[in-house]
Amino acid sequence: MPKHRSITVSLVNIGRLIEDLHYGSYSRFWWKLNNKENNIYFPLRIGQKTKTCLNNYNFFVTIVAGNKDDAMLPGYLCQCNNYIGQIENDPSKAISLVYVQIFRNKTRFSGPLVLGWQDNNIVQQLSSDIPFAPIEILIDSLKIFIYGIGASSYENWRNADNQIKKRFEGETPNNVWKNSGQIKKYDGNQLFGLENSLIQNILQHKIPTCTSKEWDNIVIIELLYKYHLKRCTIANINWHQFFLDWLNQDNPIIELYSQLQDIYPKNYEFSDPILRAAGSYNITPWVNTESKYQFWTKSSQPTYERTMLKQLNQMGFLVSTPIHMPNSTRTFWNCFKRALDNNKKNCDGKRRILSIIADKFTYVELRSNLNVGDHTIFESRKYAQINGYGAPSLMKLIISHVKLKEESLKQFELFFTDKKNVNMSSYKTDNKTGLLVLYLQDHKQALWKKFRELYPDGMRRSSFMARLDGDRFQYKKDLGGLCMTCNECGYLVFAEIEKIIDTNIINPNIRKELINESQILKRYLRRDFSNTGRNMEYRVPD
Known part of the structure; x- marks a missing residue:
């Protein structure tokens, strides 16, 4: 990272000290040296969270317990908007990898700088309210890290720890160390830290303790x-x-x-x-x-x-959240569980509902209160990152409909008013549209080819076929009981008559008049002849 780069860091959450981590066998990994000259340490607190603005985006870096190598070592988690990186061993790698994912730029940033470890105000806040600041003593190649000073309640062991293995006695620290027979080139005053100025100051201002x-x-x-x-x-x-x-x-x-x-x-x-x-x-x-x-x-x-x-x-006999929780909290969990039970296990069901709170609660809390599996929780968190908390899925296909032109609609209506293509029912209507039923003279595919030849720039085949769906347009095989009526009244004869007229009559006006007269006669047969049974005579004009 260039030396002239300047960024602003703010402390969002100061975090907490954990006794087993900050004052245990792994304590040397949980403290950082602030001032090398004065040998002063400040803690890496669990939950410490800082905010940094990079390229107009807010990046949040949080210290957590456990990383890729060891569950007792500090880990670093970086987040920008809805993107959450993986837990890394190094803060520089944590923020740099997230920066690459956001901007597709391999710029690297200093982890200590982003965490505010070079900001005196932030370091001062992190160092506040700590019971004991560790001390480091250097003796040649030896580095002694002291993370606590105290006394046990074992008076017979001179207040030593209960895990004592062997005891050495002497009148002075040097005599005690000489009796141990360990690392003889150093004396007891050095190894016990009695010559260190900080330890001498602590001994003079001993922290009060009791049992x-x-x-x-x-x-x-x-x-x-x-x-x-x-x-x-x-x-x-x-x-x-x-x-x-x-x-x-x-x-x-x-x-x-x-x-x-x-x-x-x-x-x-x-x-x-x-x-x-x-x-x-x-x-x-x-x-x-x-x-x-x-x-x-x-x-x-x-x-x-x-x-x-x-x-x-x-x-599983001990839970981190009490069973006897407030009524409002229990009501919340019950309502949420009921919503999950009433939805299917898919992206638009359980995962979408659980995505509302999946990031706000731990796996243990969600499992115990909602009876959901780890896979469902993981998929719900991923759903929230992609679509938002409880928002509709962004993966759905959006279908756009384009209205037909007025010219195309007129072409369709004109085509189906031609008696070469349809026969109009004299009495039967479509229940949906209220229009008279049209009986197709040919099957739909043949009519489409004919329509396409007449209007090559007209509507497409899918629109043409869609408009033929329903009960208004019917073909011969769909007429049902009407075929018996056609046979009884001789409708097939009229079809042949119309073909003869169309073939032999050249004058269009006369041809149109004859076809109309044929249709009138056909309607008469349907309405009156079947009811009265009377003989009839109809003269075609010469």
Whole structure:
């Protein structure tokens, strides 16, 4: 990316810290060095979202847990309008690939710049409200990454961790390290970080902590309150009662937000560093982006509770969203499920309806509340990206109809008023149009060829045949019971007479008059002769 390129970055969502990621064995991947001279780190928060305007398009980059290589490493997801890229290991690749898809241009952008890591204001916001900023100590080729300083409740082990393997004792740090027999070219003061200026400053300003057994000690609790909670809580809140109730209950596990709603207003965001400083542990088996509900324990050994909840969640006995949800929420899910059940499994059915909310809920929530499969959810999200949320499908064929010219319609009417082509019924009408029925003198294909010869620039065959559909135009084989009447009244004789007139009479006026007289006689036979049975005599003029 050129050095002169300048872009504006804004922080949309600051994100959250996850204890297992930011203060665990993978913590070194979740912190970035802000100032190399002062060795200051800032966190890569889960859900951190920034907005950048590139070429008049807004690009959103979000940090998520897990990438293509490891589920515990940070991943980067870029979105522009309705296009959502894949989760990438590198932020530069994430935004550059989406930029290629939008503009078909292989311009590359700096991921740290787009995420705002070079903006002091954004870095300052990301660094706010963190319980402990990691420290890095360099000793020759050794890099020591310290992501936490604290003490356990094991007094017999001198407050060491419960996973201790071997213990070395000595009067000084150097003697302790010498007794270990490890990396002898370094002394204990260096490896323990005691000569580092930042660690010395932390030891002088030690963060107050305690265990659950000390929650009834008002002096210790007041220290915790002043350090962690005083600047970010509501006045006149009996926050100490929260710890006392937890201390007195037999069950060490609580659901945090269910307990806090008794003392804090709705939608209040509680600062959890005080919980960690008070000796409690987050044992929630799902990430914060899946559900806001969290399980915490006051036990000094949270491994057992964390493993138990994780196994229950994997077996399906533990859900991230409570079953007893508000009536309005349950009504929403029931109505949506009813709409899905009443539609077919196609693009214009279930997928179109589910596309309205498919991007707003997780796979787990949609499966549990709507009883739909992962494939349906995936196809619904794809439908929303292509057509919009709940919009009609864009794939349907649009058929345009062109009206016939007035000249073409007149040609058609003129053709079917010629008695060479049709015979008009004297009494029978079409129910749909109310016009007299016309009996075709020949089959439709032969009439079309004749029409085409007379009017080569007239209407097309499809329009011609479409106008012959229905009950008004009938051919011999479709006359039904009328054939018996024709035979009885001798209509076939009149057809032969008309052929003789047409062949032998040259004068057109006389020919037309004779044909009309023949038609009058034919109608008389149909109307009167069959009813009266009288003999008749009809004279053809000479």
